[in-house]
Amino acid sequence: MEKPKNAFKGHCLVVPYPTPGHINPMLQFSRRLEHRGVKVTLAVTEYIFKTMQDVAFSSISVETFSDGKVADVETDIQDYLVRLQENGTKTLTKLVEKLCASDDDHNDPLICIVYDSFLPWALDVARKFRLVSAVFLTQSASVSNIYYHVWNGSLRLPLSESSRVFIPGLPPLEASETPSFLHIYGSYPAIREFLVDQFKNFHQADWIFFNTFYKLEEKVVDWMTKNWPMVRTIGPTLASMLMDKRINEDKDYVLNCYNPNTDSCMKWLNERPDSSVAYVSFGSIAELGKEQFQELAWGLKNSNVYFLFVVRSKEQSKLPKGFLEENSKSEKGLVVSWCPQLKVLEHKALGCFVTHCGWNSTLEALSFGVPVVAMPQWSDQITNAKFIDNVWGNGVKAARTNDSGLITREEVEFLLKEVMEGEKGEEIRKNASKWKELAKEAVDEGGSSDEAINEFVANIVGY
Incomplete structure (x- = not known):
């Protein structure tokens, strides 16, 4: 009480x-x-x-x-x-x-x-x-x-x-x-x-x-x-x-460092089928190089899955030429400068989370039972991605497969389809659901x- x-x-x-x-x-x-x-x-x-x-x-x-x-x-x-x-x-x-x-x-x-x-x-x-x-x-x-x-x-x-x-x-x-x-x-x-x-x-x-x-x-x-x-x-x-x-008064979830596009994100997600959207966000600090950003963007587009892509304003110049314009005409993707991550992760339309694997994002994905495509950049993210892939089994780690150490568009496309539609995805979703229940059990x-x-x-x- x-x-x-x-x-x-x-x-x-x-x-x-x-x-x-x-x-x-x-x-x-x-x-x-x-x-x-x-x-x-x-x-x-x-x-x-x-x-x-x-x-x-x-x-x-x-x-x-x-x-x-x-x-x-x-x-x-x-x-x-x-x-x-x-x-x-x-x-x-x-x-x-x-x-x-x-x-x-x-x-x-x-x-x-x-x-x-x-x-x-x-x-x-x-x-x-x-x-x-x-x-x-x-x-x-x-x-x-x-x-x-x-x-x-x-x-x-x-x-x-x-x-x-x-x-x-x-x-x-x-x-x-x-x-x-x-x-x-x-x-x-x-x-x-x-x-x-x-x-x-x-x-x-x-x-x-x-x-x-x-x-x-x-x-x-x-x-x-x-x-x-x-x-x-x-x-x-x-x-x-x-x-x-x-805690009934617990309505303000987090301190945001950017102004989230809450209304547009929620409206767009509400119009998508259950478990159909890939949410893509690399947090407030991690930065992808221009080539990697472009490979990621093309991988999302080529996968033909719905995607909600967080691209901070200062990084939009890294996107492929014409990507934003073409995407605005399509119903497949929504690009925003920031969004309310916890509200997105708990949404029934979410099918997977493409993340840098910072600990907060990792723990949030586990707590909401969202399968993960791990794209770690530095610091503890590399170790967190190892555990996601090989220990907890709630996601897969993307491989850097080309000579420049990039995660290619083909790898992004393959992993999105594998996690959201493939046979391995079924096991990942089952593991993700298990961790969701255990996370809730811990705080109950x-x-x-x-x-x-x-x-x-x-x-x-x-x-």
Whole structure:
């Protein structure tokens, strides 16, 4: 039973890394805490806050801290991370002081900081004020375990191209199936160091949360729990109205970084047959080169399946000449600059999801039972695609088959038909449906994720 909003028994500060892909799962987790009687304040950077003024957060308060960023100007990642820690530590400390003083007046004591694993310095802030600390990992438990073994030195870099990687709780991996920052050793060294260093103190937190569900990554979670008893799976952290429907006010699904073409997307999908549409989106960060974009576009057209293709405005120049004009005359495809992904994925017209395999998109596809055509680009996407294809069986990974390392139009066409119409597609759809049921089971009352959140709340507020 939901507690009245004036009957909070404690107060948590939730601090995500300042990108929508990290804010959204922690926002949904915050809503589940609030539903259980915990007052929640979401702390975002001042720059991010300016872009989300029109977003509703129920009764969750939003406060800001500084990362030193004042404009949308790309900077060196190493420089940004240094400024984020320096400015973030100082301004988050001031925010905690402010909240502690305010809570004394309103009898909602600040008792906990839930912080993104990409912000390991937030643990020091929690300790300074003797608050309970909970680290929240927004990548899969499997990918996190790979980075952890790099941090502790048991997985040595650089990896040999021909070597196989053996990590506790994971299937054997080819070097090329590890995150790109590891197997392409010279790429983005600052990001690799950043991802590895998130594990320098994570085991010192009072709680370790993974945005996954137990049955999805059972073996690796069991291995972690033996080493760190405070590990809990609390996902998938999607809006309650899309999963267990226990939070009636949970209508604003996510923070969008672009304005979605909601009406046109939904109208078009409503007019398509069940399980007939391929949804194609590569998120807000991943970028395909011009040649790859054109191969993908021709593959979609040649497949003769219905498709909803998200092409950000800055990338429309990469499409084949005349593609948009020709497509606008056809009923087969709809090209939009952005769309409400969760509403699309839950739509009955969806037949498959062509995705870059970021963890949020991967978990969403699993949770809605949508078969996947995996086209990973970099980072953890490569490992996620491996699991989609070979472990979970809810999709297929596209092969880079030509001399330029591109996924050809023929490969795109073949995989779309295979997943949506072929014999292998039947098995994939069956697996996708199974994971949908298990994801819902995890967040339903008494499920593994539900119980983990209940345990956490009972521990910090004493009921």
